[in-house]
Amino acid sequence: MSSSFDRYQKRKLISSYFSVVISIALVLFLLGCLGLLVLNAKKVADHFKEQVxxxxxxxxxxxxxxxxxxxxxxxxxxxxxxxxxxxxxxxxxxxxxxxxxxxxxxxxxxxxxxxxxxxxxxxxxxxxxxxxxxxxxxxxxxxxxxxxDNDLVELMNDNVKKITFWVLIVSALFTVIAVLLINSSIRLAVYSKRFIIKTMQMVGATKAFIRRPFVFKSVQLGVIGAIVALIGMALVLYYLNRTFPDLGFVQNPVLLAILFAGIFILGIIITWISTFIATQRFLNLKTDQLYY
Missing domain, CATH: 3.30.70.3040 (Alpha-Beta Plaits)
Structure with missing residues (x-):
C-alpha cells in the first residue's frame, strides 16, 4: 500500500516538474524568437528596401x-x-x-x-x-x-517605422508576460509543498535552510527549460537561414551568442526570483492560512 502511494507521489512530482519545464521552455522560446525578430528586423527591412x-x-x-x-x-x-x-x-x-x-x-x-x-x-x-x-x-x-515607384518607397518607409515601434512595444509586453507566466508556474509548484515548508519551519529549520532546496530545484528546472528553448531557437534559426539565405540571419554570430546567453540567464534569474518570493510567502503564512 505504502509502495503504491510512493509511486503515485513520485509520478505526481515528475508531472509537476515536467509541466514547469515545459512552461519555462515555451515562454523562453517565444521570447527568444521575438528577440531574433528584433535583431533581424532592420536586416529584413533593408533587404526589401534594396529591391527598389x-x-x-x-x-x-x-x-x-x-x-x-x-x-x-x-x-x-x-x-x-x-x-x-x-x-x-x-x-x-x-x-x-x-x-x-x-x-x-x-x-x-x-x-x-x-x-x-x-x-x-x-x-x-x-x-x-x-x-x-x-x-x-x-x-x-x-x-x-x-x-x-515613388508611392512604394514612401509606403515602405512609413511601414518600417510603424513596425519597428510596435515590435519594441510587443517585446516589452511579452517580456513582462513571460516573467508572470514563469512566476505562476513556479508558485504552483511551491504551493503543492506548502505543508512540507511549514512542517520544516515548525521543527526549527531556518528560512534560508528551507528555501535552499526549493531554489536549487527550480534553478535546475529553469536551466533545463532554457536549454530546450535554445534548441528550439536554433532549429528555427537554421530553418530561416536555409529558407532565406539572402537575409543572412547568422552573419552576426556575436549578437546571436549574446541573445542565446541572455535567454539562458533569464531562465535562471526568473526561476530563482520566483521561487524565492513564493517560498517566502508560504514561510510567512500562519498554519491555518495554508488551507486557503
Missing part, C-alpha cells in the same frame, strides 16, 4: 562610351549597391518569358529601350535621395527618362 529599382531609360542615340561612363559613375556613387545594364534585346526576352508570347510578332519591331537598373543601399531609399538622383541625371541628353 531606379530605372534609367537611354536614347537609342546614346553612345556606348556614354553608357559605360554613366554606369561606372553610378556604380561608384555612395548610394549605389549595384547597377545592371539591360539592353533592349534582353528586355524583350524578359518580357517574352513573362508573357509567354513574342510581342514583336504583333508590332513588327522592338519598342523597348536600353536601360540601366540602379539598386540603392537601404539607407538611401528615400524620396529625397531619389529626387536628388533624378535632378542630377536630368541634364544628360542621352537619358530619355528616369522611373521609380
Amino acid at each position: 529599382v531606379v530605372t534609367i531609360f537611354l536614347n537609342d542615340s546614346a553612345k556606348e562610351v556614354e553608357i559605360n561612363q554613366l554606369q561606372k559613375s553610378l556604380a561608384m556613387a555612395e548610394y549605389t549597391k549595384k547597377t545592371v545594364y539591360v539592353s533592349k534585346e534582353e528586355a524583350a526576352e524578359f518580357m517574352k518569358a513573362d508573357t509567354g508570347e513574342d510581342f514583336m510578332d504583333f508590332v513588327g519591331y522592338n519598342p523597348l529601350q536600353n536601360n540601366i537598373e540602379v539598386y540603392l543601399k537601404a539607407d538611401y531609399v528615400t524620396n529625397e535621395t531619389l529626387d536628388g538622383i533624378t535632378e542630377e541625371l536630368a541634364n544628360k541628353q542621352f537619358i530619355e527618362d528616369i522611373r521609380y
Whole structure:
C-alpha cells in the first residue's frame, strides 16, 4: 500500500516538474524568437528596401562610351549597391518569358529601350535621395527618362517605422508576460509543498535552510527549460537561414551568442526570483492560512 502511494507521489512530482519545464521552455522560446525578430528586423527591412529599382531609360542615340561612363559613375556613387545594364534585346526576352508570347510578332519591331537598373543601399531609399538622383541625371541628353515607384518607397518607409515601434512595444509586453507566466508556474509548484515548508519551519529549520532546496530545484528546472528553448531557437534559426539565405540571419554570430546567453540567464534569474518570493510567502503564512 505504502509502495503504491510512493509511486503515485513520485509520478505526481515528475508531472509537476515536467509541466514547469515545459512552461519555462515555451515562454523562453517565444521570447527568444521575438528577440531574433528584433535583431533581424532592420536586416529584413533593408533587404526589401534594396529591391527598389531606379530605372534609367537611354536614347537609342546614346553612345556606348556614354553608357559605360554613366554606369561606372553610378556604380561608384555612395548610394549605389549595384547597377545592371539591360539592353533592349534582353528586355524583350524578359518580357517574352513573362508573357509567354513574342510581342514583336504583333508590332513588327522592338519598342523597348536600353536601360540601366540602379539598386540603392537601404539607407538611401528615400524620396529625397531619389529626387536628388533624378535632378542630377536630368541634364544628360542621352537619358530619355528616369522611373521609380515613388508611392512604394514612401509606403515602405512609413511601414518600417510603424513596425519597428510596435515590435519594441510587443517585446516589452511579452517580456513582462513571460516573467508572470514563469512566476505562476513556479508558485504552483511551491504551493503543492506548502505543508512540507511549514512542517520544516515548525521543527526549527531556518528560512534560508528551507528555501535552499526549493531554489536549487527550480534553478535546475529553469536551466533545463532554457536549454530546450535554445534548441528550439536554433532549429528555427537554421530553418530561416536555409529558407532565406539572402537575409543572412547568422552573419552576426556575436549578437546571436549574446541573445542565446541572455535567454539562458533569464531562465535562471526568473526561476530563482520566483521561487524565492513564493517560498517566502508560504514561510510567512500562519498554519491555518495554508488551507486557503
